[in-house]
Amino acid sequence: MKKISPRFWIILAIVIGAVGLIVFSLSGYLSLIIGKAASPFISVESWISTRYVAFRDFLTVPRDVNTLRQQNAALENEVSQLESQVLELQQQLSETQILYALLDYARTAPENKYVAASVIGKDPSPFMSYIIIDHGSDDGILYGMPVVTQQGLVGKVVAVTATAARVQLITDANSVVNITLSDAGVSGQVGGSVTGDLALEMVSASAEVLEGDIILTSGLGGSYPSDIVVGQILSHSKSENDLYYSAIVQPAVDFTSLDAVLIITNFKPVDITPLTTDNG
C-alpha cells in the first residue's frame, strides 16, 4: 500500500478548515468574530480615507471657488449690462412715446411744418422762464418761430445759435399771448408771471366767461398762428365796476416735465413793433 504523503494531510486539513470556515461564515456563526477582527482595519481605513478626502478637497476645492468667483463676476457684469440696457430701452421707449405723441399732433395740423427738438436746459436765472433746445439755425430754426407740444402752446424762439435755441415760455413774466375764448368767442390776452402762473387779461367784462373755457391763440399780433390751445380757465372773478375779467388760467402744457417740443418752421412771425412805436 502506497504511503500517503504528509503533505496530502496538510492540504486536506487546510481544505477542510477552509470549507469549514466558509460553511460557518455562510451560516453566520463567524460574523461576530469577523466583525471584531475587522474593526481595527475598518477604523484605520476610515481614518486614512477621511484624511485623503480632506487633502483632495484642499487641492481641488480652491480651484473651484476661484472658478465660481470668476463665473459670479462675469454674471454680475452681465446683469449690470442688462440693467443698463433695460434703462436705455426704457428711456428710448419714453422718448418714442413722446415723439409719437408729437407726431400725432403734427398729423392733426398737416399744413404746418415741424422740427422736433429736445429740451436740454433752462435759463440759469430763477426769474426767467426760458428753455434751451438742441436745434438751431442749422436745422432751419429762426427767431420768432412758435414752439408747441401735443398738449398746446409752449412759447416762441427768442435767440438762435447754429446748434441751439432759446425759447421764451408763455409763463415768462414778459410773455403776452393774444387769445380767443373758444366758447365765448371774445378776444383777450394771456400773460405770464414770476410764479409761472398764467393770467387772463383784457377780456371785456361784458363777455360771458365760464370756468373750464378753452383758450386758443387768436393769431392777432402775428406772433403765433391761430387756434393753438393755450389752456383753460381755472377760476375767474369780476367786480361790478371792473372793465375786464381777471382769471387764473391752467396751462395746457405741463411745463415741469417738458422733454421735447415741436417748432413750427413754416410760420413767419410778423414784427409789428414799427407800427406800435411813436415815430412822430
Added chain:
Amino acid sequence: MAELLYYPILILLLILQMTIGRNIQLVGGAVDLILLWLVCWGLHRQGKNVWYGALFAGLILTFASAVPWYVSFLSYFFAAGMSRYFSKRFWHNPLIALFIVTFVSSLFGILLQYAVLAFLNGNMGWGVSLTHVIIPSVFMNLILALPVYAIVHDMSRWMYPAEVEA
C-alpha cells in the same frame, strides 16, 4: 497756472445749473452755483485772480441767459470784490466770512436782477418776487455755500500744496 482749471469748472457749473440746478427749486428760487464758486474762490488765500473768474463767468452767463449782460457782470464782480475784501479781514474765521459774503452777494445779485427786469418788463410783482424767488434763492445759496467751500478748499490744497521749510 493751476488756476486755469477753474475756468472749465465754471463752464461745468453753468451746465449743471441749467440742467439740474434749475430743476431743484425751493418754491421758485434756485441756487447760483457760479456765484458760490466765485465767493469761495475769492475767500481763499490764493484767490487773487477771482476777478478773471468773475469776468469769465459774466461772459458765459451773457451767452447762456436771457438776463441783460450787465446784471451778471455786476453781480459777479460784486461777489468777487466782497470776497477779496473779507478774505483779508476775516482770514482767521473764513466760515463767518463765507456766510456773510454769500448772503450779501446773493441778495445783491438777485435784487439787481429783479430791479433790472422790473424796469424793463414792468410785470414783476414785488411781493410775489420776494417770497417766491428772492428769499428762497438766497436761502438755497446759504445752504449750499458750505459744501461748495469744502470742495474749493480741498481743490486749492491740491493745487497749491503747502511748502515744506527746510
